[in-house]
Amino acid sequence: xxxxxxxxxxxxxFKGNPITVLVLGICSSLAVTVEMxxxxxxxLSVTIVTGLSSFVLSLLRNTIPNRVRIIVQLVVVALMVILxxxxxxxxxxxxxxxxxxxxGLIITNCIVMGRIEAFALGNKPIPSxxxxxxxxVGYGLILIVVSFFRELFGSxxxxxxxxxxxxxxxxxxxxxxxxILPPMALILIGCIIWIQRGIQKDLQEK
Amino acid sequence: xxxxxxxxxxIYSTIIVVLVAAILAYASxxxxxxxxxxxxxxTISQMLTAAQFYSKEECSSMGNDKVLEAYSKNIKxxxxxxxxxxxxRDLSTDVNKIELIDNLKAQDNNIRGKKDVExxxxxxxKDGKDVTVVPCYGAGLWGPIWGYLAFSxxxxxxxxxxxxxxxxxxxxxxxxxxxxxxxxxxxxxxxDYNASPIFSIVKGGxxxxxxxxxxxITGATMTSKGLSAAIDTWLAAYKPYLSNNGSAPAMTSxxxxxxxxxxxxxxxxx
Numbered sequence: 001x002x003x004x005x006x007x008x009x010x011x012x013x014f015k016g017n018p019i020t021v022l023v024l025g026i027c028s029s030l031a032v033t034v035e036m037x038x039x040x041x042x043x044l045s046v047t048i049v050t051g052l053s054s055f056v057l058s059l060l061r062n063t064i065p066n067r068v069r070i071i072v073q074l075v076v077v078a079l080m081v082i083l084x085x086x087x088x089x090x091x092x093x094x095x096x097x098x099x100x101x102x103x104g105l106i107i108t109n110c111i112v113m114g115r116i117e118a119f120a121l122g123n124k125p126i127p128s129x130x131x132x133x134x135x136x137v138g139y140g141l142i143l144i145v146v147s148f149f150r151e152l153f154g155s156x157x158x159x160x161x162x163x164x165x166x167x168x169x170x171x172x173x174x175x176x177x178x179x180i181l182p183p184m185a186l187i188l189i190g191c192i193i194w195i196q197r198g199i200q201k202d203l204q205e206k
Numbered sequence: 207x208x209x210x211x212x213x214x215x216x217i218y219s220t221i222i223v224v225l226v227a228a229i230l231a232y233a234s235x236x237x238x239x240x241x242x243x244x245x246x247x248x249t250i251s252q253m254l255t256a257a258q259f260y261s262k263e264e265c266s267s268m269g270n271d272k273v274l275e276a277y278s279k280n281i282k283x284x285x286x287x288x289x290x291x292x293x294x295r296d297l298s299t300d301v302n303k304i305e306l307i308d309n310l311k312a313q314d315n316n317i318r319g320k321k322d323v324e325x326x327x328x329x330x331x332k333d334g335k336d337v338t339v340v341p342c343y344g345a346g347l348w349g350p351i352w353g354y355l356a357f358s359x360x361x362x363x364x365x366x367x368x369x370x371x372x373x374x375x376x377x378x379x380x381x382x383x384x385x386x387x388x389x390x391x392x393x394x395x396x397x398d399y400n401a402s403p404i405f406s407i408v409k410g411g412x413x414x415x416x417x418x419x420x421x422x423i424t425g426a427t428m429t430s431k432g433l434s435a436a437i438d439t440w441l442a443a444y445k446p447y448l449s450n451n452g453s454a455p456a457m458t459s460x461x462x463x464x465x466x467x468x469x470x471x472x473x474x475x476x
Contacts, residue, residue, distance in 0.1 A: 180377035
């Protein structure tokens with residue numbers, strides 16, 4: 001059981017990462033990775049939402065009528081997302097504004113529904129909670145890595161702090177405008193998937 | 207228990223929905239005062255940024271209370287005008303009950319629909335001079351864009367501007383907010399209330415000698431166009447008030463300097 005739990009927690013972070021292996025949640029990872037601060041808050045929000053929704057739906061799993069299963073899931077996920085959005089609006093207004101519509105769009109993030117369908121409805125509440133949290137962390141990890149490169153090369157800053165000194169700009173260095181745009185995030189994620197498949201041979205198709 | 211029966215499904219769904227609605231209603235009510243305070247401080251800090259009292263970063267690090275204090279300290283008068291440029295009522299500037307008109311969307315509809323409007327005018331005192339701040343609102347590429355224009359009371363040249371948006375493209379349209387050099391283009395320019403458009407943002411670069419135009423943002427044609435239209439529409443709505451140099455009938459007596467016409471206006475009258 002203990003080994004199982006450990007597997008539940010560790011698997012989504014690397015071996016079964018929701019972005020690089022399951023290729024879920026790509027849309028939001030392209031949108032919110034321009035700056036690390038936004039990516040971090042998004043990662044936290046998704047982690048909380050996946051964790052809590054998995055937990056609640058796992059508690060309800062034996063009572064949910066099968067025919068309205070997806071709708072009940074959506075209602076619970078939407079509840080969590082709106083709560084996160086409201087709390088951010090009250091306590092982290094600037095970041096909420098920056099993430100704007102993407103917080104609301106966590107509802108449609110495939111990772112949330114995917115983990116509920118695949119795991120929470122068939123497992124006990126505590127493992128479901130951990131599975132949800134771990135998947136959020138796995139998602140967040142990729143977000144942080146991608147946003148690190150995008151903010152560094154796109155704006156010359158990290159978490160809003162200047163990293164590339166002004167003297168570089170004076171000497172003719174320029175921020176890479178392409179890195180700011182979503183296509184570059186896709187290319188970066190592609191590179192991460194490439195590296196991961198190089199390490200994990202079992203992911204390679206014959 | 208049969209969880210697949212019709213009655214069970216209907217009752218279950220009803221209970222879940224009512225329960226969720228109750229939780230959300232409670233959360234919304236509990237957090238509302240805090241959210242409103244944030245929104246108000248945000249609006250005020252946008253004005254303070256436009257009038258170049260502080261940078262936006264300074265405002266966000268100051269915290270809500272300090273922002274309200276800074277507003278209260280620097281403002282001279284705030285009031286609402288109607289479509290004819292007449293003052294309708296004063297807006298309270300007391301730090302404990304600061305009154306703003308921030309339903310810009312509704313006002314924008316009224317301006318476009320030629321209905322009754324209630325437009326805010328905020329007059330700040332900066333370095334002994336009066337700086338007027340007025341809002342603008344319009345449609346960008348993906349959603350609404352809005353902002354505040356600050357100009358000196360004497361000659362109507364812009365001293366600054368601040369814009370915000372709901373969902374413009376990061377790195378492109380979002381530059382209206384994020385790129386200080388775009389906002390800096392406004393400084394020293396002035397709207398020409400006898401021209402059409404009153405003020406414009408020109409794709410491909412504004413002519414160097416044109417006073418009422420600035421360069422658009424590369425790669426953000428639609429946002430630039432939208433912002434140009436927003437500024438033009440709103441300044442046109444303020445035209446009766448501004449082209450009289452703020453001599454709205456019920457004005458406070460503290461504006462003697464305003465009787466001299468703006469240079470652009472005199473030139474056109476001749």
